[in-house]
Amino acid sequence: MIVFDKVWFSYGIHHVLKDISFTVGENERIAILGESGEGKTTILKLILGLIRPDAGKIIIDGEDITNKTEDELREVRMKFSIVFQEGALFDSLNVKENVAFCLREYSKLSEDEIDHKVRELLRIVGVEQAIELMPDELSGGMHRRVAIARSLAACKPKMFLYDEATTGLDPVNADIICKLILDLSKNGRGLILVTHKIFDAVKIAERFMFLKDGIILFDGDKEELVHSTVPDIQIYLNEVSFSGKANKSGG
């Protein structure tokens, strides 16, 4: 369970989050929507303790992580699996080494066992054929899928965090990633998807939050989102209806 209690965060003099409060249940599938620079990624970084809030509390599973040290945060971070924007693969390592990174770092598996595990994870995300490739040889979609495989190797997460998982991908690849994200959360594991692509968000999430000017402008389910009269959300909804029409005329 994640609790944000009156959290403030700023980059220099620019307040990104202003008195934000919300709660996320363990099995919830949430999409955080908003324009670029509205603090969506900042929320994910705060959950992982990569940055500290200026004020307020962040509570994970009943523990206040706001003032935890880097060593103490390690345990908190193991509860999550994050896929950063554009994958954030280590560009000096190939796909196999990227996925095997945490296995080599923390497990006592033999090289054969690591190889087997890496192939299994790459098969799950559908990029087994890319095992020997370097990150710069991968397409955008493959990049994200390898990043998902790497995050799965890291630990047994309670919750998945996705930062703009489908941004910059063509519709086919974006759809593949959306299905993969849904498949991974089928066994009751929750997820937080940060995106500005509402069309992908509605495929995955069941609860939606909309950030604007450092505050949560909207927090509700799909029905409430669809019937929202907030002008900024209307603009987003127009994108969905446009995409829907395009799909109908295309199909």
Added chain:
Amino acid sequence: MKIKELISELQDFYLLSARGLLVAVKKPFYLKDMIEQMDYAGAGSFVIIFLVSIFTGMALSLQLSAELSSLGLKMYTGKVVGISIIREIGPVTAALVYAGRVGSGIASELGSMILGHQIDSLRVFGVDPLKKLVTPRILSSIIMLPVLTIIGDVVSLCGGYYIAVFVSHQSGTFYWSSIRDVLTFENVFAGSVKPFIFGYLIACISCYMGLSTKGGSKGLRKSTTRAVVVSIVMIIVSDFILTRILLYVLGFSV
């Protein structure tokens, strides 16, 4: 506000420099990363150190031969070239080349890792970026810069020999015996302490600048430039301070 920022930056820099070295004794040891860095910093810099050193030695020998000839003291060319290179020019030249090649490489590599969220990924996976990235770079610089300096010194002296013998028509045997005379403990010690300090400084400055990158490709350009510029200034400043201290410690009168 600016002063507060500067103090905060200095504090972060000192912490990184101290912790980067102190955590070297704690597990896990990233030996593979260190060897990779040593290869990049050492073997990769050999050709450029060789070229810069040989021409520096030749230019120095040429200048001194010309000046000393007019005073009728041409036979001292070897001695002066030897002292200059071993004590001063060799360590400083190698450090400047190292800062330009390796320092900029470290800053840009770490900077792009910051921008690409790779450092965040390391932290999420429970890996200390300081131990994984900074410590191997500091240790490899402390080891490889002295090695490169010794190679550079030898090459510079050979360059000086070529000019002294084949251009200035001096005795080669006398040149080398002059060099042997200046290879005293004091001179060698004064010249060999500096590269360790320079290596440490360059690695710490470059790692700090790289890790404090923000603001996209423009920020990366800025941090890489800052890494090289600050390293060069610090090499020159610390060279003066070290020279002063070493002359005092080794009992030279000024």
